[in-house]
Amino acid sequence: MKARLTQAWVALALGAVAVVGLAASARAQAPWEAPAAEKAKKNPSPSDPKTVEQGKKVAQINCVSCHGAMGKGDGVAAAALSPKPADWTSKKVQAESDGEIFWKISTGRGAMPSWKHLPESERWALVRYIRSLGGK
Numbered sequence: 001m002k003a004r005l006t007q008a009w010v011a012l013a014l015g016a017v018a019v020v021g022l023a024a025s026a027r028a029q030a031p032w033e034a035p036a037a038e039k040a041k042k043n044p045s046p047s048d049p050k051t052v053e054q055g056k057k058v059a060q061i062n063c064v065s066c067h068g069a070m071g072k073g074d075g076v077a078a079a080a081l082s083p084k085p086a087d088w089t090s091k092k093v094q095a096e097s098d099g100e101i102f103w104k105i106s107t108g109r110g111a112m113p114s115w116k117h118l119p120e121s122e123r124w125a126l127v128r129y130i131r132s133l134g135g136k
């Protein structure tokens with residue numbers, strides 16, 4: 001009797017995991033796009049090595065666990081995630097406007113947290129840093 005009950009709970013738990021997984025993958029299939037007005041936003045931070053360095057520091061504290069030390073989307077937590085953290089060096093990310101990247105950092109989706117609590121200047125510096133990784 002006790003074993004039966006345990007089995008039922010295990011089945012229920014597995015079912016719940018499957019449902020959550022399905023919901024997550026269904027959400028992941030939709031393209032992730034910023035609204036046009038957000039895409040058009042210009043990066044107000046200076047385009048200089050100092051800003052890139054600032055962005056790198058913020059990324060090292062907050063992002064490497066998922067996006068990896070070089071931004072390739074291969075951080076230690078990446079293995080457990082689907083969809084995978086974006087590869088910042090990829091053509092796909094590099095083809096996006098600064099405004100779009102800023103909006104995605106600010107908004108988040110699924111396993112990607114929202115970083116709205118970081119000052120705007122730090123988020124724009126992150127965009128400068130991500131840009132500096134293009135072609136690497």
Ligand code: HEC
Pocket residue numbers: 028032058059062063064065066067077081083084085086092093096101104105109110111112113115126
């Ligand atoms: C807990 C893991 C995790 C952390 C921490 C994390 N990300 Fe992400 N990130 C993701 C995942 C997963 C995605 C893919 C989301 C999707 O496509 O639905 C993503 C996507 C992105 C994208 C979108 C790329 C694109 O163009 O589609 C950007 C930009 C990004 N992350 C930047 C950051 C920055 C900057 C930080 C640190 C401030 C950060 N992320 C921290 C998991 C993470």
